[in-house]
Amino acid sequence: DTGVSQDPRHKITKRGQNVTFRCDPISEHNRLYWYRQTLGQGPEFLTYFQNEAQLEKSRLLSDRFSAERPKGSFSTLEIQRTEQGDSAMYLCASSFGQGPYGYTFGSGTRLTVV
């Protein structure tokens, strides 16, 4: 592993469509985070996985958002019935263990809802 991979890099979708993003973290990292970032702002926390368990979700994560991390490996973030306000960069990050370590972020998926 050389880093965190995210796919796709860019996604343009029509309002009302469903989209799914994938994140492949560094293999030995047990912690995985999803963040959302809009222009001129810092990343906002969406959800956190420790191994396969989703342990925290932000109030930003409406019912239209769902995330999974089967078998504690890759993770997917799905947005149903997309809205224009969902347009943002979706970032995945992973880290190791219980200690305070810096995250490794992926390059993100840029979502544009038209």
Add this chain to the structure above:
Amino acid sequence: SQKIEQNSEALNIQEGKTATLTCNYTNYSPAYLQWYRQDPGRGPVFLLLIRENEKEKRKERLKVTFDTTLKQSLFHITASQPADSATYLCALTSGSSNTGKLIFGQGTTLQVKP
């Protein structure tokens, strides 16, 4: 309410000078604070982490200070280079968090002119 504030105005400095970026926070008791660099269209890259009981941390041309009384962190880049031009994000983890999630400031854009 909880806030993390970074100077939203871009910082423009001349090559060779020291850049100093500020991160202030309110209503948090962070266990540790991190600094990240972000280039346009890319995910943040971890630079430095400093714990609440540490006053200062250095890494090559980078130096971070952490004053829990003032609720402030300063990030210094000495002998700045045009390649240091980027957006710099501070992020903290609350002492009460057991997920390690980071709360980010909005970032400060640094422009180093040759």
